[in-house]
Amino acid sequence: MASTQIKVDVQTGELSGDKIGGVTRTVDDLKGLFRDEAARQALDPHTVVYRTQEFAPVPAGQEGGLFWGTTFLEPGRVGDEYFMTKGHHHTQRSRAEFYLTVTGSGALILMDEKRHTVFAPMRPGTLHYIPGNTAHRVANTGDTVLAFLACWPSDSGHNYEIIASHGFSARLRDVGGVPTLVEEP
Numbered sequence: 001m002a003s004t005q006i007k008v009d010v011q012t013g014e015l016s017g018d019k020i021g022g023v024t025r026t027v028d029d030l031k032g033l034f035r036d037e038a039a040r041q042a043l044d045p046h047t048v049v050y051r052t053q054e055f056a057p058v059p060a061g062q063e064g065g066l067f068w069g070t071t072f073l074e075p076g077r078v079g080d081e082y083f084m085t086k087g088h089h090h091t092q093r094s095r096a097e098f099y100l101t102v103t104g105s106g107a108l109i110l111m112d113e114k115r116h117t118v119f120a121p122m123r124p125g126t127l128h129y130i131p132g133n134t135a136h137r138v139a140n141t142g143d144t145v146l147a148f149l150a151c152w153p154s155d156s157g158h159n160y161e162i163i164a165s166h167g168f169s170a171r172l173r174d175v176g177g178v179p180t181l182v183e184e185p
């Protein structure tokens with residue numbers, strides 16, 4: 001059986017090898033994501049908020065395979081909110097995922113089907129299991145790049161529409177210097 005191999009720099013999270021794709025999300029791409037839209041518009045639209053790398057050894061949607069990726073989330077703020085990922089559900093709702101932090105510090109924000117939102121601290125070495133049926137997003141609460149490795153089923157898919165239209169039920173905001181989940185009105 002053919003094996004498929006890439007390299008992971010475990011210090012930085014950088015992937016190298018074949019079949020690696022990814023996306024970059026700038027301030028301009030993240031219109032409507034943050035609470036303070038005026039603060040977002042005041043930033044340089046070309047500023048990179050995060051970039052991803054994704055190793056897809058099988059076609060997306062194929063049942064039984066696994067994907068591996070790294071997300072590099074820059075430090076920064078939009079108003080009192082930290083730079084964060086868009087956040088998503090998996091299209092196949094039951095699909096779970098692992099996140100392993102390698103650099104920086106931040107927060108994994110999880111929302112269950114009842115729209116109950118919690119967060120867990122991320123720092124180098126923390127491994128988080130994201131259960132199925134759980135929307136997930138990451139915020140960088142530190143001053144350096146937050147890099148985390150992820151592993152998820154190849155048939156998970158990503159549903160961004162629900163979060164784009166309904167958001168999470170709470171936002172992680174800087175309240176007096178402390179990352180605090182604040183319920184949305």
Ligand code: S6P
Nearest residue numbers: 052069071085086087088150152
């Ligand atoms: C994929 C996994 C991550 C995210 C990445 C960017 O299931 O959860 O690779 O895609 O952290 O976040 P988002 O919400 O923009 O896809």
Ligand code: ZN
Nearest residue numbers: 088097136152
């Ligand atoms: Zn995911």
